[in-house]
Amino acid sequence: MALKPLDIFKHLPKTNCKECGFPTCLAFAMQVALGKTELANCTQLSEESKKRLSQASSPPIRTITLGSEKSKVNLGGETVMFRHEKTFYNPPPIGILLSEGLSDEEIDRRLEKFCSLIYERVGLTLQGEVIAVEDKGQGRFLATVKKAFNTGKCLLLISPEAENLIKAAEICQGTKPLLFLAGQVPTEKLAQVAKATSLPIVVSSNTLEGIAKMTAVLSDQGVTDLVIYPEVNSVGTLLKNLVLIRRAAIHGGVRQLGYPVLAMPARLTDDLLTQTMYACLAIAKYASLVILSDLSGEILFPLLLERLNLFTDPQRPLATVQGLYEIGQPGRDAPLLVTSNFSLTYFIVSGEIQNSRVPAYLLVVDTEGLSVLTAWAADKLNAEKIATLVKQTKIEEKIDHRTLILPGVVAGIAGELEEELPGWKILLGPREAAYIPVFLKNWKP
Amino acid sequence: MVDPMTTCGCCECVAVVLPLCNGVMTVNRDYKGDTPCGMKFTTLAGTIGGGKQTPGFLGHSKFNITQNKFLAAEGGLRRLVWMPKMLKDEIMERLQKRCQEIGCPDLPEKIADETVGITEEQILPFLQERKHPALEMEPLI
Ligand code: SF4
Numbered sequence: 001m002a003l004k005p006l007d008i009f010k011h012l013p014k015t016n017c018k019e020c021g022f023p024t025c026l027a028f029a030m031q032v033a034l035g036k037t038e039l040a041n042c043t044q045l046s047e048e049s050k051k052r053l054s055q056a057s058s059p060p061i062r063t064i065t066l067g068s069e070k071s072k073v074n075l076g077g078e079t080v081m082f083r084h085e086k087t088f089y090n091p092p093p094i095g096i097l098l099s100e101g102l103s104d105e106e107i108d109r110r111l112e113k114f115c116s117l118i119y120e121r122v123g124l125t126l127q128g129e130v131i132a133v134e135d136k137g138q139g140r141f142l143a144t145v146k147k148a149f150n151t152g153k154c155l156l157l158i159s160p161e162a163e164n165l166i167k168a169a170e171i172c173q174g175t176k177p178l179l180f181l182a183g184q185v186p187t188e189k190l191a192q193v194a195k196a197t198s199l200p201i202v203v204s205s206n207t208l209e210g211i212a213k214m215t216a217v218l219s220d221q222g223v224t225d226l227v228i229y230p231e232v233n234s235v236g237t238l239l240k241n242l243v244l245i246r247r248a249a250i251h252g253g254v255r256q257l258g259y260p261v262l263a264m265p266a267r268l269t270d271d272l273l274t275q276t277m278y279a280c281l282a283i284a285k286y287a288s289l290v291i292l293s294d295l296s297g298e299i300l301f302p303l304l305l306e307r308l309n310l311f312t313d314p315q316r317p318l319a320t321v322q323g324l325y326e327i328g329q330p331g332r333d334a335p336l337l338v339t340s341n342f343s344l345t346y347f348i349v350s351g352e353i354q355n356s357r358v359p360a361y362l363l364v365v366d367t368e369g370l371s372v373l374t375a376w377a378a379d380k381l382n383a384e385k386i387a388t389l390v391k392q393t394k395i396e397e398k399i400d401h402r403t404l405i406l407p408g409v410v411a412g413i414a415g416e417l418e419e420e421l422p423g424w425k426i427l428l429g430p431r432e433a434a435y436i437p438v439f440l441k442n443w444k445p
Numbered sequence: 446m447v448d449p450m451t452t453c454g455c456c457e458c459v460a461v462v463l464p465l466c467n468g469v470m471t472v473n474r475d476y477k478g479d480t481p482c483g484m485k486f487t488t489l490a491g492t493i494g495g496g497k498q499t500p501g502f503l504g505h506s507k508f509n510i511t512q513n514k515f516l517a518a519e520g521g522l523r524r525l526v527w528m529p530k531m532l533k534d535e536i537m538e539r540l541q542k543r544c545q546e547i548g549c550p551d552l553p554e555k556i557a558d559e560t561v562g563i564t565e566e567q568i569l570p571f572l573q574e575r576k577h578p579a580l581e582m583e584p585l586i
Binding site: 004005006009010014016022023024025026027030033315346366374378380 | 454461462463464465480482483484487488490492495496499500501502508511564565566584
């Protein structure tokens with residue numbers, strides 16, 4: 001579990017020696033807990049405490065990275081059971097399964113379809129990330145791996161033959177696939193393949209005890225890039241296992257189960273819609289990687305949205321990017337307004353400017369997602385910040401006048417802003433966005 | 446202080462444990478300077494608001510300081526070892542009354558402020574000299 005400042009503080013020397021750059025040990029502990037500084041910066045920390053702290057602060061679930069620089073995805077790394085406790089970090093990649101049983105045409109069709117499903121929403125690109133290729137001993141495995149590799153997606157390579165897996169891994173130069181040695185595999189064999197390829201590998205068993213035993217042996221041998229796969233034959237057992245694994249890792253401190261979990265609805269049923277329901281459940285309840293047999297738009301899109309909703313950080317208010325926004329086609333005498341970068345504020349203010357039908361410039365200040373008045377109270381919307389942004393965005397080259405319209409509620413900083421921006425006139429705008437249209441209609445440079 | 450309540454983030458004051466002094470300090474929003482815990486109000490505000498709960502950090506109101514439930518679990522007002530002068534002056538009347546009630550009429554003079562110091566090391570001798578009750582209380586941490 002994430003350490004609280006006081007838990008960290010207890011292990012610090014409590015001398016307030018300031019070597020770490022913070023005035024007190026408590027302030028330092030606070031920053032460590034927030035992840036803003038490293039424990040190692042305390043020069044006075046004893047080896048003993050260092051060890052205990054880093055053990056306690058090491059994440060309960062390992063993070064495994066797959067893919068290349070471009071297609072990188074992280075699996076696992078979660079620290080809580082529920083999103084509202086902190087946040088979920090790594091959205092489970094979603095993928096399709098290309099089994100050797102399929103015809104070449106079908107494989108091509110699925111690949112092409114999968115790669116074409118890309119959605120742009122709220123400034124984000126949403127898509128499935130993983131292609132699983134399964135060897136069924138028909139000799140076409142490597143050819144299919146090549147095809148899948150050429151798409152640039154992340155890969156999950158499944159084969160009962162260690163040799164085939166190693167060969168397939170060699171095809172995937174410059175990217176990190178996940179290997180899955182299928183069947184009843186002795187742990188020793190897994191270790192060999194993992195070591196030979198230095199790639200993450202799947203540990204599977206039909207009992208959690210079995211998995212825990214294997215991961216314990218592997219981690220003793222230094223093989224720790226593992227993904228676990230509880231083999232199940234019903235969705236009920238899948239859910240039960242997913243929940244048990246997460247609970248054991250987070251609350252039970254069971255390191256042996258502290259790994260990302262693979263879920264394969266593709267293996268539970270052939271019916272695609274039923275698979276979709278299972279996938280939906282697996283995304284909500286703790287799977288780190290979800291494989292269906294095939295995907296189409298009406299199946300993938302809802303899954304992507306579900307995932308997006310669950311994995312956005314609830315601690316961070318939605319924010320717009322700082323900068324100068326043009327609304328309509330502002331000319332050289334268009335009004336210039338300032339607001340905060342809380343998404344809601346931005347949408348309301350820009351919407352009202354549009355309503356006014358007066359083309360305008362809107363300067364959006366990074367207030368860390370706080371609304372105008374809140375940002376002002378937290379000193380995140382101040383004269384200095386606004387002045388800096390005015391200069392950065394070179395607005396002076398775009399407009400002839402020198403009038404800045406400040407939200408009416410922060411009238412208090414108008415004076416300071418005039419000092420920071422010599423030659424500018426600071427005009428107080430309305431206190432509420434609803435009055436912007438009237439205000440702008442009467443505005444003259 | 447072990448399981449502090451969160452605030453919406455607009456609380457008037459933030460109380461923080463001061464381990465060295467075995468006590469608690471509090472700082473009001475209007476006080477912009479450094480405090481003995483090594484953090485200013487704005488930094489502290491980030492630890493207690495918006496749903497966050499950080500053991501050892503507690504958001505509260507000015508009025509709360511003189512209520513009987515203030516720091517009840519830690520021994521009440523007797524734990525308070527530092528507060529900005531402006532805050533102390535503001536609530537002085539009620540502070541004196543409450544100190545009478547808990548049987549420490551001279552407590553207000555024992556609570557340090559920024560004129561005594563803004564680090565734990567600076568205020569500790571002051572607390573010792575004036576025999577601040579927090580020093581005798583059971584260890585906070
Ligand atoms: S370096 Fe370590 S002992 Fe010194 S003040 Fe920082 S945390 Fe405390």
